[in-house]
Amino acid sequence: MSTLELLPAVDVRDGQAVRLVHGESGSETSYGSPLEAALAWQRSGAEWLHLVDLDAAFGTGDNRELISEVAGAMDIKVELSGGIRDDASLAAALATGCTRVNLGTAALETPEWVAKVIAEHGDKIAVGLDVRGTTLRGRGWTRDGGDLYETLERLNSEGCARYVVTDIAKDGTLQGPNLELLRNVCAATDRPVVASGGVSSLDDLRAISELVPLGVEGAIVGKALYAKAFTLEEALAAVASS
Numbered sequence: 291m292s293t294l295e296l297l298p299a300v301d302v303r304d305g306q307a308v309r310l311v312h313g314e315s316g317s318e319t320s321y322g323s324p325l326e327a328a329l330a331w332q333r334s335g336a337e338w339l340h341l342v343d344l345d346a347a348f349g350t351g352d353n354r355e356l357i358s359e360v361a362g363a364m365d366i367k368v369e370l371s372g373g374i375r376d377d378a379s380l381a382a383a384l385a386t387g388c389t390r391v392n393l394g395t396a397a398l399e400t401p402e403w404v405a406k407v408i409a410e411h412g413d414k415i416a417v418g419l420d421v422r423g424t425t426l427r428g429r430g431w432t433r434d435g436g437d438l439y440e441t442l443e444r445l446n447s448e449g450c451a452r453y454v455v456t457d458i459a460k461d462g463t464l465q466g467p468n469l470e471l472l473r474n475v476c477a478a479t480d481r482p483v484v485a486s487g488g489v490s491s492l493d494d495l496r497a498i499s500e501l502v503p504l505g506v507e508g509a510i511v512g513k514a515l516y517a518k519a520f521t522l523e524e525a526l527a528a529v530a531s532s
């Protein structure tokens with residue numbers, strides 16, 4: 291069985307590495323320099339970095355130069371997310387040298403553009419399915435954007451390579467991942483799924499690892515690492531032996 295990939299998260303707001311609760315603007319806890327955080331995860335053995343420009347996601351500006359600096363400093367693969375909604379922001383994201391980008395709002399608001407860039411860029415494009423219940427949320431998770439399973443069916447038919455699935459109710463809460471949601475999404479697609487939101491313990495990571503045969507490829511871990519619930523080295527060892 292393949293090993294679950296781990297993607298430690300660096301979410302950037304106003305130049306700082308932060309974690310939010312339920313993705314809500316204003317709920318930030320700050321964890322200092324994004325570059326230092328990213329380099330620390332790399333030193334600890336990460337193969338991936340999940341890098342988010344929260345200001346771009348919320349429409350409160352952007353951290354484009356800093357994001358580019360962080361991505362450029364990495365020897366590991368980078369997944370870039372936040373505010374990538376048109377040709378200019380996609381070009382800027384890809385120019386960082388990142389391995390892939392996550393589109394969120396655009397998949398809900400400009401589906402024709404998303405179909406076009408999926409056709410052009412293949413597996414450099416993932417779509418973030420950020421849900422409350424089964425309702426998708428866009429614009430920094432502040433606006434409803436349609437039904438999860440209808441959107442998934444459309445994206446499957448357009449050739450979307452991969453989904454990053456977040457239960458907003460769990461995100462940043464250390465309450466454990468929504469395993470049922472992950473199972474349901476895996477049942478509705480044959481594309482790989484990256485789980486995001488709520489990981490609180492090594493047991494959570496072991497539980498997500500059990501979904502690898504169903505199609506879960508990776509897990510994003512944010513708050514638990516910053517809160518020192520476990521180290522990244524411990525997490526990598528836990529998934530390697532699952």
Ligand SMILES: O=C(O)c1ccccc1NCC(=O)[C@H](O)[C@H](O)COP(=O)(O)O
Pocket residue numbers: 299300301309310313314340342344347371372373394418430431456460461462463464486487488489510511512513514
């Ligand atoms: O990814 C986005 O575009 C985004 C937009 C608005 C609010 C939050 C957003 N992302 C948050 C993340 O990707 C978190 O890093 C990730 O879900 C980790 O969650 P957790 O392990 O619960 O801290």
